[in-house]
Amino acid sequence: MNVLVINCGSSSLKYQVIDTDSEQVLAKGLCERIGIDGRLVYQKTGLDKEITDAPMPTHKEAVSMVLEALVNEKTGALKSLSEVGAVGHRVVHGGEKFTESCLITDEVIKAVEECNDLAPLHNPANIIGINACRELMPGVPMVGVFDTAFHQTMPAKAYMYGIPYDYYDKYKVRKYGFHGTSHSYVSKRVCEYAGLDITKTKTIVCHLGNGSSISAVDGGKSIDTSMGLTPLEGLIMGTRCGDIDPSVVEFIANKDNLDIAGAMNVLNKKSGVDGISGVSSDFRDLWAAADNGNEKAKLALDMFCYRVAKYVGSYVAAMNGVDDIVFTAGIGENDAGVREKVLENLTYLGITVDKAKNDATHGDEAKISTDDSKVAVYVIPTNEELAIARETVALI
Ligand code: ADP
Numbered sequence: 001m002n003v004l005v006i007n008c009g010s011s012s013l014k015y016q017v018i019d020t021d022s023e024q025v026l027a028k029g030l031c032e033r034i035g036i037d038g039r040l041v042y043q044k045t046g047l048d049k050e051i052t053d054a055p056m057p058t059h060k061e062a063v064s065m066v067l068e069a070l071v072n073e074k075t076g077a078l079k080s081l082s083e084v085g086a087v088g089h090r091v092v093h094g095g096e097k098f099t100e101s102c103l104i105t106d107e108v109i110k111a112v113e114e115c116n117d118l119a120p121l122h123n124p125a126n127i128i129g130i131n132a133c134r135e136l137m138p139g140v141p142m143v144g145v146f147d148t149a150f151h152q153t154m155p156a157k158a159y160m161y162g163i164p165y166d167y168y169d170k171y172k173v174r175k176y177g178f179h180g181t182s183h184s185y186v187s188k189r190v191c192e193y194a195g196l197d198i199t200k201t202k203t204i205v206c207h208l209g210n211g212s213s214i215s216a217v218d219g220g221k222s223i224d225t226s227m228g229l230t231p232l233e234g235l236i237m238g239t240r241c242g243d244i245d246p247s248v249v250e251f252i253a254n255k256d257n258l259d260i261a262g263a264m265n266v267l268n269k270k271s272g273v274d275g276i277s278g279v280s281s282d283f284r285d286l287w288a289a290a291d292n293g294n295e296k297a298k299l300a301l302d303m304f305c306y307r308v309a310k311y312v313g314s315y316v317a318a319m320n321g322v323d324d325i326v327f328t329a330g331i332g333e334n335d336a337g338v339r340e341k342v343l344e345n346l347t348y349l350g351i352t353v354d355k356a357k358n359d360a361t362h363g364d365e366a367k368i369s370t371d372d373s374k375v376a377v378y379v380i381p382t383n384e385e386l387a388i389a390r391e392t393v394a395l396i
Pocket residue numbers: 208209210211238281282283284329330331334335
């Protein structure tokens with residue numbers, strides 16, 4: 001079956017069409033600058049990318065242009081839209097309501113809307129994308145796949161914050177975690193790859209990308225993860241600060257005369273390795289600057305890797321052991337230097353890195369620890385679109 005996978009951001013829409021029998025991508029691309037002007041990037045597998053500038057006042061026009069491109073006479077990946085068997089939508093926040101993916105109905109849309117205040121930028125965009133597809137593709141079954149769902153197995157001792165219980169009762173303030181589709185896919189895939197019994201395996205997944213998070217997966221279930229109520233908690237990221245003393249918010253707001261929104265903007269958009277280095281949020285730029293003697297870029301890399309290693313250590317404690325550690329996403333898959341620096345702090349676990357293997361691994365599945373390493377370390381590229389397509393087919 002052909003599944004259209006849709007991932008709507010506030011002003012963007014990423015899409016792929018996946019033939020789930022062969023698991024091949026037939027076409028992919030994105031719409032950018034929705035609500036500003038509008039640009040469609042479309043690529044049928046095997047052909048060059050096409051870029052078309054066209055007005056996209058809302059996500060509806062964006063979806064409409066994607067569907068037209070998919071059935072274009074010359075470069076379309078499909079003959080007609082009837083070849084789309086289902087649509088899988090990435091939805092960022094499912095709150096406590098969604099513990100797994102589900103078929104989209106009017107009730108589901110209402111329940112997603114009720115989670116809007118937990119993800120005010122993302123969930124409304126996801127709903128607009130869902131409604132646009134329902135209007136333009138009536139009768140095609142649609143599935144919602146939630147970033148938060150995989151982490152709903154966390155126990156209360158992991159997801160509650162040390163603040164008055166009333167905030168949980170009244171407003172559901174708690175840790176939710178994100179990147180769930182990736183943590184779920186990678187923790188399953190590593191067991192297939194390494195021939196491990198998932199029900200007996202303790203895995204730590206390091207999803208290191210522009211947004212980064214770590215999860216502790218015990219017996220196939222997430223028992224803790226580093227992101228929180230929002231994706232701001234946990235690791236130091238491209239532009240997000242990760243864990244800090246909450247008093248910093250009041251302190252910088254007072255000093256710089258900012259309101260809460262202004263201070264949060266600093267922590268979300270101007271912090272992380274970008275804010276520390278003053279160079280970039282991209283790790284390729286950070287390494288280049290560090291190699292040229294930029295001390296702040298070196299510090300940013302050191303801080304990033306140190307925080308990852310500390311989280312891994314804490315999740316060994318959370319699971320009372322670990323069998324394997326997996327690196328994934330843009331940095332985790334490609335940056336051998338980051339992996340090496342993180343693993344230098346973990347030799348106490350009996351980890352020995354196969355340096356040649358680590359240095360040679362960029363974006364492929366590989367074991368990067370030696371055979372006698374007490375804990376195995378792997379690189380497993382994530383594939384959230386394929387995971388969404390699989391979930392979609394499984395549900396319909
Ligand atoms: P997201 O999905 O959160 O936008 P990705 O998982 O695609 O992010 O990761 C993007 C980041 O990965 C880039 O900002 C960059 O820091 C890093 N990255 C990508 N390719 C490489 C590479 N070859 N070497 C080092 N870092 C890389």
